[in-house]
Amino acid sequence: MAKDIDRLSGQGRLVIVAGMQFGSEGKGEIVSHLAPVMSLGVRTGKPNAGHTNYFHGVKFVMRQIPCAWVNPIAKLIIGVGAVISLPLLLEEIKLIERYLPIRRRLYIDHRAHIIQDEHIERESQGDLVARIGSCSATAREGIGTATAAKVLRERSCVLARDVPELRPYCIDTVDLINTALDQGQYVLLEGTQGFGLSLEHGYFPFVTSHDTSTSALAASIGVNHADFNTDVIGVVRTFPIRVAGNSGPFDPDSKEVSWRWPERFARVKTRERSKRAKTDITEYTSVTKKVRRVATFSREGFRRACQVNRPTEIALTFADYLDWAVHETERITPRIETFIEIIEEIAEVPVTLVKTGPKTTVDFDPYRRNILRRLAI
Numbered sequence: 001m002a003k004d005i006d007r008l009s010g011q012g013r014l015v016i017v018a019g020m021q022f023g024s025e026g027k028g029e030i031v032s033h034l035a036p037v038m039s040l041g042v043r044t045g046k047p048n049a050g051h052t053n054y055f056h057g058v059k060f061v062m063r064q065i066p067c068a069w070v071n072p073i074a075k076l077i078i079g080v081g082a083v084i085s086l087p088l089l090l091e092e093i094k095l096i097e098r099y100l101p102i103r104r105r106l107y108i109d110h111r112a113h114i115i116q117d118e119h120i121e122r123e124s125q126g127d128l129v130a131r132i133g134s135c136s137a138t139a140r141e142g143i144g145t146a147t148a149a150k151v152l153r154e155r156s157c158v159l160a161r162d163v164p165e166l167r168p169y170c171i172d173t174v175d176l177i178n179t180a181l182d183q184g185q186y187v188l189l190e191g192t193q194g195f196g197l198s199l200e201h202g203y204f205p206f207v208t209s210h211d212t213s214t215s216a217l218a219a220s221i222g223v224n225h226a227d228f229n230t231d232v233i234g235v236v237r238t239f240p241i242r243v244a245g246n247s248g249p250f251d252p253d254s255k256e257v258s259w260r261w262p263e264r265f266a267r268v269k270t271r272e273r274s275k276r277a278k279t280d281i282t283e284y285t286s287v288t289k290k291v292r293r294v295a296t297f298s299r300e301g302f303r304r305a306c307q308v309n310r311p312t313e314i315a316l317t318f319a320d321y322l323d324w325a326v327h328e329t330e331r332i333t334p335r336i337e338t339f340i341e342i343i344e345e346i347a348e349v350p351v352t353l354v355k356t357g358p359k360t361t362v363d364f365d366p367y368r369r370n371i372l373r374r375l376a377i
Contacts, residue, residue, distance in 0.1 A: 012184045019212065019235050042078075045212075048143050089166075109173040115143060174223075206249065234315070234347065244288070259282040267323070306349075315354075317354075
């Protein structure tokens with residue numbers, strides 16, 4: 001049934017930023033770019049995903065707190081579906097407080113689960129290591145074990161409301177988010193990992209411990225996105241990556257290559273005299289600092305991601321891997337334009353944001369300004 005436009009016209013707007021491949025698509029910087037026009041920034045999921053963003057030239061890798069923290073007046077929410085590493089979260093709060101106040105605008109759902117020491121120990125011992133190690137490149141930080149304990153409803157589970165340090169932040173975030181949307185506010189939902197790692201839709205068993213699709217992301221914060229005006233920003237890389245180790249296959253029409261392949265394709269060496277160019281494009285995982293695996297772009301994988309996630313706009317990242325000359329021209333080059341045409345043909349929606357390098361995002365068909373216009377109406 002089609003949405004009743006009149007019913008939705010007075011509602012707020014839910015903006016979901018979702019990875020369309022295997023993670024590390026650059027979602028953190030897209031979130032930071034959109035954050036200034038948002039009232040709430042929400043993150044769910046688990047701390048095995050590091051989202052990179054920049055604030056006044058300083059690089060941050062956030063694993064728990066939403067990247068929308070760069071907006072000093074946005075409320076920051078860790079949703080009901082989150083699994084929390086307490087030491088990591090407290091460290092991130094302390095870090096951000098050096099730059100912007102956060103304690104009075106951070107909200108944690110009181111039902112979010114906490115990773116305990118026993119989860120980390122169990123994940124590092126015996127048969128569990130053998131089983132996990134045989135099918136994934138797990139970080140072995142207790143995340144999978146904590147998730148399993150939640151699913152098994154173990155009585156030993158600890159919730160956020162049980163932790164003294166977190167009680168000042170604990171509320172019913174489902175009510176907070178839905179009330180904000182009912183009042184016409186803008187909510188930015190920051191997806192973690194990527195569609196190719198989805199427990200339901202990925203290459204099982206080389207997947208993460210939850211569904212990463214947009215509908216599942218909305219459900220994990222207690223929102224029925226069909227009841228609100230919803231935009232889905234599908235974030236896609238020019239060259240998809242998987243984490244190091246036994247992390248599973250790429251899509252069938254994709255070929256795994258070395259990092260020298262995109263380097264040669266982008267003609268990095270011929271542009272290395274540019275003062276702004278970084279000539280070594282080898283990537284490392286945000287959390288474990290291991291060399292990522294890289295492959296050529298998969299049209300079929302992207303088509304499938306669009307079919308399930310139904311993006312309304314596409315954000316293209318790592319466009320400089322197509323043509324390093326973009327660092328000199330600061331404009332979209334013909335080679336990048338050709339790739340954008342391919343993306344738009346598959347997705348049947350426009351590419352509205354293009355990232356041409358760290359800290360550089362181009363409003364190609366400026367979605368952010370479209371949001372500003374909507375807010376002014």
